[in-house]
Amino acid sequence: MRPADLLGSSWSAIRTHKMRSALTMLGIVVGIASVVLTVGLGLGTQKDVSDQIASLGSDLLIVSPGSSTDDSGMRGGFGSAETLTLADADALASEIAVPDAAAVAAEKTASVSLEYGESNWTTTATGTSVSWVDVRSRELMYGSFFTDDDVTAAADVIVLGAETAEELFGSTAVVGQDVTIDGTQYEVIGVLAEAGSSGDTSLDDLAVVPMTTMVESLDSSGASEAVQTIYIKATDADALSAASQEAQALLLNLHGIASVDDADFTIDVQDSLIDAATSVYEKLTVLLTGIAALALLVGGIGVMNIMLVSVTERTREIGLRKALGAAPANIRNQFLIEAMILGLSGGAVGVIIGVGLALALPSVLGSTIVISGLALVVSVVVAVGIGAVFGVYPAARAARLAPIDALRDQ
Amino acid sequence: MTSTLSTETTMSVPTMPEPVISLTGARKTYHTGDIEFEALRGIDCRIYPGEYVAIVGPSGSGKSTLMNILGCLDVLTSGQYVLAGEDVSTMDEVALASARNRRIGFVFQQFHLLASLTALGNVELPLVYAGVAPAERRERALRALDRVGLADKARNHPGQLSGGQQQRVAIARALVTEPAIVLADEPTGNLDSHSTADVLGMIDDLHAEGATIVLITHESDVAARAGTVYNVTDGQFVGAGTEIAK
Known part of the structure; x- marks a missing residue:
């Protein structure tokens, strides 16, 4: 028997029983559509989370002050110590000591009250x-960031977050305006583009000033040399761990500490945050896909069920085909191919519906859905495979029918 | 093989060709649980090319079993069956399927046409399993339909044809492979008298054109058209084949 004729006879059997074929496919359609959708939703959520974290800079090291130990051996709370200084930041910026660092930025913060005309707004300076700007991967919406000259001169200039500008001025196009802090006027030279939020902290409600200005005018802690955080941007993501080790060695040396265990600072990697967050969603994706796969299994059992009915119903046809010279393999292959065609069509329709829903849902749910081409191809292959696996038993039964019994069947 | 067959058959008529069908000591036993039933109890039979043979007998006589054996739909418990020079009794299922396809044209009481296929599609079916290419298949099927006078109904489905026409399509399907024998099992059992005459006339014509025909029936007037009649009772031939004087 020619392969084309085999395909033809399977196809004509499917066409002859349109309603039954459609119902058989339905289970596969639902299963594949839900697999496509859940995988897409899982990947989308994962992408959302990692995007959010990556917006902070995925090649970023965060150095925080560690707990301080006073003379009596009492340890203070985490981050409470003033063990990181401007001198540390300068040292870390050295290309010789930390060659894998591309840029370093220390942050010293203070709570300030901004005034403009009648309105005022309290934020973190x-x-x-x-x-x-480079280290924190920020962009400016209006104006420009301050320059080295501004830092040297401890100039009274300020860059506002978008939210801060909006709250204070009712607008973000405020470059050239003055804001007052404690009676001193600062010129707004730039407004940062929106960056969303990191956890509970808004990244858009802040005021940025030159470090020198902060130390001389705004900081009231009395610890003028201490900084809250030093951000180190590695030359690239691969150099992250090297940069981390270099920074650690340098700081231990500067602080005169022999053992890592006694370190009065901690270095965090942004990647570890991404890994922790995405692993949760990975587990969720696996779980959802598992449920969708169950739906697919039920669909496969549906295929087997209807194929068995079909074999019983077509007993006489099978008998006749055998009498006319069909070998058992011809009959088996006809039913097997029939089941695989049902799987293929069901898979294709399921993919179309799944992708359709994936395109429609994000506007309703507000979540991202990522459609991966590989997942689609795998889905269709799995659907055909399910047709084949669940078609084997009915096909084998059809092939085993004795022609005389089959012909006699009424 | 030639020697064993020639002893009996070629003595009287030295020019006689080899038989198409040669059954020797054919036995068939069915087992249903503990019950054993002997459907065929040693049948010997030679059918020669161009013969028109009728096999008659009451129901339960074993003639259906004989028809299944002759049609390679079932195998003997013991004995030998040689069909067109091939020993069928030792064949496996795949070889039997091939033998049915090449050697035998079936005509069934219930026509057994596939409703989903056209008349042409039904006639083409044996050629599909023979692996014949579509173009040749179509041509041969049309020729077979023309031979039974239904070339104009090639595109019709069985449901659109009368019983007599359906049986003629079935005859075309039996002829299309140019088989060694046409095996007709009660071919007029489901037909009215007019169609019966029509179909039997067609079988007469085929015989006149040289086809070898084995017809199984329980109606004596149908059997009377054959050249030789074998009477089966209790799984055995009763007497020798009766030559019908024409």
């Missing part, structure tokens, strides 16, 4: 260096 951050004193830092010019490299901050």
Whole structure:
């Protein structure tokens, strides 16, 4: 028997029983559509989370002050110590000591009250260096960031977050305006583009000033040399761990500490945050896909069920085909191919419906859905495979029918 | 094989060709649980090319079993069946399917046409399993339909044809492979008298054109058209084949 004729006889059997074929496919359609959708939803959520974290800079090291130990051996709370200084930041910026660092920015923060005309707004002022924009991966919506000259001169200039500008001025196009802090006027030279939020903290409600300005005018802690955080941007993501080790060695040396265990600072990697967050969603994706796969299994059992009915119903046809010279393999292959065609069509329709829903749902749910081409191809292959696996038993039964019994069947 | 067959058959008529069908000591036993039933109890039979043979007998006589054996739909418990020079009794299922396809044209009481296929499609079916290419298949099927006078109904489905026409399509399907024998099992059992005459006339014509025909029936007037009649009772031939004087 020619392969084309085999395909033809399977196809004509499917066409002859349109309603039954459609119902058989339905289970596969639902199963594949839900697999496509859940995988897409899982990948989408994962992408959302990692995007959010990556917006902070995925090649970023965060150095925080560690707990301080006083003379009596009492340890203070985490981050409470003033063990990181401007000198540390300068040392970390050295290309010789930390060759894998591309840029370093220290942050010194203070709570300030901004005034403009009648309105005022309390926010966090951050004193830092010019490299901050690059290190924190920020962009400016209006104006420009301050320059090295501004830092040297401790100029009274300020860059506002979009939310801060909106709250204070009712607008973000406020470059050239003056804001007052404690009676001193600061010129707004730039407004940062929106960056969303990181956890509970808004990244858009802040005021950035030169470090020197912060130290001289705004900081009231009395610890003028201490900084809250030093951000180190590695040359690239691969150099992250090297940069981390270099920074650690340098700081231990500067602080005169022999053992890592006694370190008065901690270095965090942004990647570990991404890994932790995405692993949760990975598990969720696996779980959802598992449920969808169950739906697919039920669909496969549906195929087997209807194929068995079909074999019983077509007993005489099978008998006749055998009498006319069909070998058992011809009959088996006809039913097997029939089941695979049902799987293929069901899979294709399921993919179309799944992708359709994936395109429609994000506007309703507000969540991202990522459609991966690989997942679609795998889905269709799995659907055909399910047709084949669940078609084997009915096909084998059809092939085993004795022609005389089959012909006699009424 | 030639020697064993020639002893009996070629003595009287030295020019006689080899038989198409040669059954020797054919036995068939069915087992249903503990019950054993002997459907065929040693049948010997030679059918020669161009013969028109009728096999008659009451129901339960074993003639249906004989028809299944002759049609390679079932195998003997013991004995030998040689069909067109091939020993069928030792064949496996795949070889039997091939033998049915090449050697035998079936005509069934219930026509057994596939409703989903056209008349042409039904006639083409044996050629599909023979692996014949579509173009040749179509041509041969049309020729077979023309031979039974239904070339103009090639595109019709069985449901659109009368019983007599359906049986003629079935005859075309039996002829299309140019088989060694046409095996007709009660071919007029489901037909009215007019169609019966029509179909039997067609079988007469085929015989006149040289086809070898084995017809199984329980009606004596149908059997009377054959050249030789074998009477089966209790799984055995009663007497020798009766030559019908024409």
